[in-house]
Amino acid sequence: MSLLILGLALFLGVHSISIIAPGWRDAQAARLGENAWKGIYTLLSLAGFALIVIGYGQARQAPLVLYVPPVALRHVAALLMLPVFVLLLAAYLPGRIKAAVKHPMLVATKLWATAHLLANGNLADLLLFGGFLAWAVADRISMKQRVQRPLPGAPAGRFNDLIAVLAGLALYALFITVGHRWLIGVAPL
Structure with missing residues (x-):
């Protein structure tokens, strides 16, 4: 269950940056460059998604x-x-x-x-x-x-x-x- 929770925190956390800190998001995109920001965002999202898939699969084994x-x-x-x-x-x-x-x-x-x-x-x-x-x-x-x-x-x-x-x-x-x-x-x- 911990992998599922970690995956959700990572995936939804990354997707919540614009909700809770839009100014910070824009500042990071400006500092790093839009493409670099999107690359980091994508990698973190994919890692979170992978953890969700693995964690949910494990949790289904012992529901x-x-x-x-x-x-x-x-x-x-x-x-x-x-x-x-x-x-x-x-x-x-x-x-x-x-x-x-x-x-x-x-x-x-x-x-x-x-x-x-x-x-x-x-x-x-x-x-x-x-x-x-x-x-x-x-x-x-x-x-x-x-x-x-x-x-x-x-x-x-x-x-x-x-x-x-x-x-x-x-x-x-x-x-x-x-x-x-x-x-x-x-x-x-």
Whole structure:
């Protein structure tokens, strides 16, 4: 469990710098150079992500059950996951979806985390998905008070929403049928 906690602290900590210390972040990027800052940020994020994957895998081997969710919540989770891939793609494909949602990646993260909290009741699940949910809420609140840096992505286009919806639903179908079992080892339905 300690690797999971360390990974979450590192990954979410790096991703929280703009929330808690935007001025410090900008000063470091100016001092080191934007590319060097992004390189360090990326390496720390990857290290945190690797620790999360390893730690969560270890925690699943000896789960500490906090609650047993009703089976029906798996279906609710599957429904909540339906727009997640669409929103993830819409974050990088500017169109009406992105304009309406404002921060589609954060909404996707909140839906993903909530869905998994509903369907899973182990301590590791609470730490992982609860941590990401808390971070996404804090990040969204902080975005109302700070200047947004542009997200890299495709230029605005009239087919971006259609691409996001079709490709997102295809990814959802792929993930729910074979991808989740292949990557995580658990069939979601």
